[in-house]
Amino acid sequence: MITDPELGEDWQTEPLEQAPARAGGGRERPAPRPWQWALGGAVVASAVWAGGLYAFGGLSADPEISYRASENLCQDFAARTLGGIAGxxxxxxxxxxxxxxxxxxxxxxxxxxxxxxxxxxxTARVDLHKKADPSVEFDAPPLTLIAHAGEVRTEAVPGLGERAAMTAIAGEQILQLKAIDGGAQFSIDVSVATFGEHNDRPATDADAVKAAMTEDLRELIAKLRK
Incomplete structure (x- = not known):
């Protein structure tokens, strides 16, 4: 049975400032607590993206996006530094x-x-948000990654886009780096079976993989910028 993830002291995020929403009667609707994102799961997140962001002031008619859509992300994503580790x-x-x-x-x-x-x-991913500000959901925990793991640790990554964060799951064998910039969200997920030698791949460590992820995401962001 899947249980709620255990969040240790290393889980640190800054709450996003939410503009108070007003119902039809004029009363203020309380802003959601950060973990309501997690408790609601993907269904609530999808509903918010679909129509609820008006209530939070996160929706604009024609937001400016600083990046082009990728027609073939595997061509745009070179993964040079990670390739130096994994082959x-x-x-x-x-x-x-x-x-x-x-x-x-x-x-x-x-x-x-x-x-x-x-x-x-x-796995690399790029989403260009044409109707909503991606920072609204940035602090939500990666539910698709923590569904089968308990311990989650997140730390900010400075100097990468407007905001960036590295999440480590299952003893750092699953890593996710995500960043937002110019109306786009970028992410790289890495899963490592072992940090020891494997199939002619030399031994490495989680810190080296994290550094490689950061460099490769930085290169991808630069590649897709208009």
Whole structure:
């Protein structure tokens, strides 16, 4: 049975300032507590993105986006620094998906260094938010990643976009780096089977992987900037 994640002292986020929403009767509606995002899950998050952001002042008619949509994220995402750790991540067939709708243009690229086995997998994602400010959800915990893990640790990453954060899950074997900038949200997820030697890959450590993720995301952000 999946239980609620145990949040340690390392889970630190700054609450977002929410503009008070007013119901039809003129009374102020209390701003949501940070963990209502988690308790509501993906269904609530989807509902908020679909229509509720007007209440929080996070929706604008034509927000300015500083980045172009990726037509093939696996071509735009070189993963050079991570490739220096895991080996050539583009040697196998990359898995690439793009989507576009009225609210968000999205692109996903999944890479791995070993065919048919779990060793070092990388997923990059870019979402261009055409109708809403992505910072509204930035502090929400990554529910899709913590569903099968308990301990979650998040720390800010300075100097990357407007805001950036690194989340470590399951003893740092699952890492997520996400950043927002210019109306876009970028992320890199890395899953490592072992930090020791594996399939001719030399041993590494979590700090080296985190540094590589930061450099590769910085390069991707620069690549997609208009």
């Amino acid at each position: 050539d991540l583009h040697k196998l067939r990359p898995v690439n998906h793009e989507s576009s709708n009225r609210a968000v243009d999205g692109a996903v690229c999944s890479l791995t260094n070993v065919e048919g086995a779990q060793d070092f997998t990388v």
